[in-house]
Structure formats: structure tokens, C-alpha cells
Amino acid sequence: MTQNPIVSKLVDFLIIALFLGALLSPSVLWLVEKDVFYSDVEKRTLQSFPKIDSLHSISTFTRSFDSYFQDHFGLREWLIHRYQREAQKRFGISGVADVVEGNDGWLYLSSGNILNDLKGKIQFSEKEKKVFWHHLIEQEKWLKELGIAYIFLVAPNKQTIYPEYLPEHYQSSLKPSRLDRLLAKKPDHGGENLLDVRSRLQREKDQTQLYFKSDTHWNAHGAFLAYQAVMERSQIVFPEIQALKNIHLKPHWADMSDGDLAVMMGGKDTIREQRPVLDTSDFTATPMKLSKETADIIPSPLLQTLHTIKKDRPLRVLVLHDSFFNILKPYISESFGEVLYVTRYRNGATMQLFNQSTLQDLVALYKPDIVIEELVERNLQRFLPAIAEGDQKNN
Known part of the structure; x- marks a missing residue:
């Protein structure tokens, strides 16, 4: 039977249009x-x-x-997500090399070879160790001269606290980590304001789960332990500070399907876990609009600035952080009179937007009583000031 030439041309046109649409x-x-x-x-x-x-x-x-x-x-992000999802759903494998599937549903970030930190294979160079401590001590001295207390909080890697759920070959031959060897090079004087909370979390992890299985971050329990350590350190200088006594969670945990590791491997709709939800119904700290002067110093929305005030609490705090500190914000805001949060360490773009000169300008304007810097263990190199090209290692 002869095909209608008009229909044939329409089909050809449709195929060409679809091809060009997909191409363009x-x-x-x-x-x-x-x-x-x-x-x-x-x-x-x-x-x-x-x-x-x-x-x-x-x-x-x-x-x-x-x-x-x-x-x-x-469509790049969507296409990557679909590929990862189908690889996980159809074949039961991770569609991305940067996620390792451990035991009992635990997922781990493996980009940058960071899991080999447990075997002592990722290290700062000797020069980088010296530069790190020099920069930290100079930061301490500068702020102390201004009458400002300083805390540098290191958020532990998930695998540092929970190595037991990793595949066996990652657990064999454990050696001192990059952070261990960095701390071993701490000078005799200075650097005391670095706050290492690993031992606190390791002591408590048998009591309750402290990190998400499908996400790189600590949960409300792990964050509260870090909060307690920050408050204890702050009370050395300001004993009048009142810390929250315990954590209040809502009776029903939320269904969580958007853990960053689950999203990376395309399992947003299939990888789920229960998330403890903080009860903030009694919290009274409120977000405030940035002053014009402050907004002029940190204008970019990439820095995700947040300013909170609680009228019945003393002290003014400046927090420079990455994503690990987000879950601590309700605790910190409820404990101090005024808190300004700046997402300085999210990525290279935010670090360029908020450099040391920007920090000096903001400190001069905001006049905090305490400056808290927080960095996750795997990204400690982000604290290093610029080192001559060629000496920098890709850690």
C-alpha cells in the first residue's frame, strides 16, 4: 500500500525537528x-x-x-542525575565514582581519594603544615589584640567517626590521618584555639547515630555534641554564657530522601532514611535584615549570609563556615545575643568572594566578641593562604 506523500513528509519533518531539538x-x-x-x-x-x-x-x-x-x-545536572539513578535502580551499582557503598546502607564520599586518609596516604607537605599553623596563630594574635576570642572548629569526616561500615579494604592498616599528623606538628606556643571534636563524637557514637547514612554531614545529635564543645571553649573566656542543656527533638522523625550522597548516585527517590527533627518551638532567636554597611561588604548571595538576634543573651558572634555548620545555627543563635553567619568555605567561588581583606573589613564594622571558623576535615587545605604555584598539592 502506497504511503500518503503528505504524511511521509510530515513524519520526516517531525524526525528532523526532534533531532535538531535534541541537538540544539x-x-x-x-x-x-x-x-x-x-x-x-x-x-x-x-x-x-x-x-x-x-x-x-x-x-x-x-x-x-x-x-x-x-x-x-x-540539562547537564538532570542528565547526570538520570544516569546515576538508572545505574543504581536498574543494575544496583553506584553510577558515580565519588560515592562508595559501605555496609548496612552507609554511603561515603570518596572524591579526591579522601577515604585513603584512613591509611595515611593523604598528607600535607611539611611546608603546608608550617603555613597552616602560622596562619592560624596569626589569626589568633590579630583577633586577640582586638579583644576578640577565636575558635577554629574542625568537623570530622564521616569515615573518621564511622570507619567500621566501610568496605574491608579501607579498614585494613589504619594509620594516622592528615589531621593527626597536622596536630603532631603544632608549635609549642599558639594554635590552642583549634577545636578537635573527634574524640567526643567517637565516645558518644555507640549511644546514638551521629551522622546520616545517605549524606556526608552529621545529624542533629552529632551537631549538638559539636555545639557543646564550642560552648565549653567559649565559656573559658566568657563564663557568663548559658549553653543549652540538651537537645529537643520532635516525636516523629522525618522521611529523608535528599541526602547529598544519595542524590549524587541517583538514589533520591529510592534511598531513604529517617531524620531526627529539631524542635525549635521554644526558640526565640529571630533573623534580621543586614545593615546597609554590612551588605556592602558581603553583597553576594553565594555567601548565604544570615544575621540573627536574641534579645536576652549577651555577646556578638561572627561565624565563617561550610555546610557542616548549618545544622548548628539554631543552637548558636539561641545562645548568643547576635550572630552573623557567612558561608565562606562552601567552595572556591565563596572563598574568593570572602578573602582575608573582606574579613578584616567585616570585623572592623561588626566588632564581634567571638569569631568561629569551621571547616570539615577533608577540606582543611581551604584554610591555607595562597602558596606559590607548584608547591600546592591537590588534596
């Missing part, structure tokens, strides 16, 4: 969508648009632009 949609969406700096699926900073004035040739620009486009083409 990544480029079109790249042009119209808002540019992003960070991939939630891959947990990494994306390539920025190349600066033309810093490039030496057309070929250099094209290579840089190619790297940029590979990180920013339309």
Missing part, C-alpha cells in the same frame, strides 16, 4: 539559563568562564571555553 537544546538552555558555580550532583565547583584578558592565544581560550561548556551545557 543543550546550547539553547545554556544561553537562557542562569549560570551556576557549584554542582550539587557532583559536589564540586564548576569551571568558570575564561577571562579573555588573561589568555595568551586563541587555542588557550578555546580549550578553556570547552572545559567551561562541558560543565555548563543545558
